[in-house]
Amino acid sequence: MAKVESPQVTRRTTRSCSASNDAIESTKPIEPYKPTLNDLGFRQQPLSFEDLLSCLPGRRTQVLELLGLLGPVNSPMFPILVYGGPSTGKTSVTLQVFRHLNRPFVYSSCVTCYSPRILFESILNQLLFHRKNSGNSYSSIKRCEKPSDFVNYLREALESVIKNLKGNSGKLSSEVSGQPKGTMIYLVFDNLERVRKWDKSSTILPFLFNLFDILKMPEVGLIFISNTSPDTYYFNMGFVEPIPLCFPDYTEDDLRQIFMANQTNRKLYSSFFGVVLRPFCRVTRRVDELSAVFSSLFKKYSQPLSDMGVAPNEDMKRRLFSHLQPHIASALNETFQSPSRPLLKDEANRETKKKCSSRMSTIHEDFDKIDFHMSTSAKYLLISAFLASRNPATLDASLFDSTGVSDSRKRKRKPSEKSLEQKEMTELELLMKGPGTFPLERLLAIFQCITSLAEDSLDEEESHELTIEGGSSGLMSDVLLQLSSLCNANFIIKGGSCPLDGSTRYRTAVSEDLALKVARSLKFPLSKYLYRR
């Protein structure tokens, strides 16, 4: 759904909410564009009823219910809460229904309008046909922060708009196309669930829900769109609930309709779809996620074909399926793919080899499989951060002793029942607690230790693959710079300061897999240094 309607929807949202886009628009003509009453409509050719249903596959009942609740022209309505999971077509359906009905409405999303003030001002700007541009130095028409001011301004603005609309509908004979119909004006609040996080939502949310009763204007319709169901809005205050309208997730049949909509070779795609839909629906039924996976998988599916327009027969289907099968298994276990761009040629060769046997992944193939570039010292820094947050600080001395590592973990006692239980407890605790924090000094100490160790080992092997230019001092010079860039990339998180000495503490969020990969790319024996409980 989102895929089908996305150009229109984005156009709509940018028009209503962002100041930057308006600015770009207004630089082109000399005279800035003056919005009129027509701009409260959808600004595009109204859809016929059949088109409306066909462009929203799988949402027939919801469209009909919404049309019923909005009612015929000029009939008042109660507030509605449209809810359903992400990418179930809530916003698309609402906006397209308004396009079909060609009635005036004001759309504001609580994502782009991220604070009460911006939300209020965006609504008022649209109602009063105000545009931010360089002429008014990108300011809103009214400055209002408090709900009380907003209600006063809103009432004024609505009254004038409704008066205009009534004046227009009086001269029905000259029905100009593009003129919105009816004397009702609808306020659409998208992403309402965001409001719950605003200043603890103590005032704004009850205010919005009670807005209909506060305004007491039957010509105003309120539509709330939310990701979460109405029961997540219960709080102390209470309100007359808006009428709920549920958008369930798409079923498999709906998904088929949606994905088949814009395909050139329908037969080929439907045979592809029969293969992939089942397994992927067990993981997720969200259109946005599925469409990303399916588009890349379909490319692989049709790779052996020379002619894309061919209708597949049974034999070909079987061959294509066996070609695709390994890719499905790997795609199922990936959340998103980034095309890796190997820097070295032999790495590229290895990549292609890997693809041939991607089902049987061995440890060897995981070598150097980092999809991003990182300097050597940053890699070492990352490893030392990982070690610092996983290992207890008391063991540092024994682990990084110049005498070596191997001796420190010799003692092996026969585990008693109690110690086993204790071990389980600590394991559980470790799972719960997550990585520990560490001060900067400890990080730098470990960094120095492991870089010096690595240099020694490199010298011994006389390897030219990884050369660290300069000595340890050279590595140290920009280490703080590297640290800050790692912080920016969210590999290392700057935590709160320690309550005792006030120094900043760090923590790393990298998973063990990633750390192992990085270590392998450096040929650094990470597992030797990792303390396992």
Added chain:
Amino acid sequence: MGKEKEKENPSQKALNLLRTRLSNPNFVFKPLSDSPDSNYSKLKFIISSSVTEACNNSILLLGPRGSGKAAVLELVLSDLLQQYPEAISVIRLNGLLHSDDNCALKEIARQLCKEHQLLFSKVASFDDNSQFLIAMLRECGLAHKTIIFMLDEFDLFTQGKQRLLYSLLDAMQSVTSQAVVIGVSCRLDVDQLLEKRVRSRFSHRKLLFLPPSKEDTERFLEHILSLPEDSSLPHSYTAEFNGRLKNVLADERFKELINTYLSFNSTIGQLVRFLFQAVSYMDLDVGFLSLENFKTALSSTQRQPKSECIKDCSILELYLLVCMKRLEVKEQNSYNFNSVMTEYKSMHEFQTSDNYAGNVCLRAFEHLLQRELISFTDNRGHNQSVEFRPVKLLISPAELHQGLKSYRSCPAILLKLIAR
């Protein structure tokens, strides 16, 4: 909904009429206020006597949301404004908007200025405004004009220092002023929230708004849904509409349906909302209300969002939910994604299907968070990554079990796992 049909289609007109009626509180509450012992008559008597006798008064209107407190008050006020147009001025405040004292006084000053054609200054301070209010009260008292303060969501005015309430009620203690303070609230214990100095100045007059009786409801349904004889609608259509409506209303099944609804939501406001839904389901081609419309409306009000949410989940998400439930049964008092993941892996020791990698599970876990089937147990630790923050289930094990049973293609192993 073709354009050419618009003019002559009587059913559309009838629908418009019904919807207009339902969203007009004056129409809704008018017939319920005829009898002499209704709240309407009581309230009207109290206010009109304090207007005519030029005394101060204060009342609280209490009742659940949607019971028509504000609507009845508006009815009374509009009647009195017609009766004594010169002797009343109304100030309307709402606790949701004006719970802040400063803001409230500003709004009072604004409305007073508007009413008396005075110049309102936006920059006036709290002191200026409160002095202005007291001066206005005195002036109006001398001119024998009653100022009626209507404080909607009265309970919200009791937050903080209650300076507004105190200054209003204190000003009413003097002989010269002439004002009525009417508080409207859903909290029945609202007078307990008042400070001592405010409470002692408050007359403890309360009007309680109760849900309508059964007979009243029946009369009300007929009044609001039947079409008027003297409208522009064709006579034959009106007659048939009303005839069919009578049949529906007399139907035993309908009575049962309304009783079911009223046992959950007893106030007039909620009944009106229900009727609105039923009316909006009316088929325009048929043009008459049928029992089916009410049935659909009832089923859409009796939704179970959480179990619907489970129906929307994918199989993997169900696995994670079952894992969490198992952890709870094991009396593990707090758990996070990592511990759920170990449980998930242990479930897959013996079977291979639906065994996904950690990152895919993490995404499903995030979907569950988004659906609000699970949530973080605390708001602390924002810099901690998702995997490590402790979570909790927001549905009961019974709900989960029920949801799994009604799921279309739930794997049998899941049902087995949750039972154990």
